[in-house]
Amino acid sequence: MKTFILGRTIEELNRLVPQRQIKTIKLGENRICLSRNENSFFAFELLCPHRKADLSRGKISVNDEIICPLHEYRFDLKTGIVKNAQCQDLTIYRTELTEKGLKIMI
Template identity: 35%
Template sequence: MQWIKLYESEASAKAEIPLTKAVTVVVAGQELCLAHTRAGLFAVNNACPHLGDSLSRGTTNYLNEIICPWHSYRFNLASGEECRGRTTPLKRYPLESREDGLYVGLD
């Protein structure tokens, strides 16, 4: 697994990404969605597996889900599963907070 630094710290990532929001980050040519919820930060594939819309344009909810802005499919950020099992799960990427920054792990 390759670890790539995204932010100088977890705190700086949380300061840049408002609670309940998500942003797109491009890492090693891959477009990821970095979401901020009350449970923390999560990295998933940015393309909704249903029809490919950008999940970072959506929002998160109190159930720790990201909601696709196109058809309102809801994905659990911890498991990647869609709440009703209507499509394939999201690809998830591990995040690691280190002394020198916040890193994402890529296969």
């Protein structure tokens, strides 16, 4: 497992990842998605496990779910569990907000 650190302050992170929007970032060899709700940050795989749709084009629900743009499958951003379909769960990457920035473990 590798740990990456993004940003230096919460203000910088908030500018980088606007509320309930999805950003694509590259960490090492991995392209992943990053989103936030207030001071909770969510990192998850870029492609839907069902048909490999680009989740950066999805939406974040008020229940902290990523909604796939292709078939509207919903995945819990805390656990990756699919909510309304039968497919593999989404890979979620652990995040931790520290005084040095946002740690993302891949």
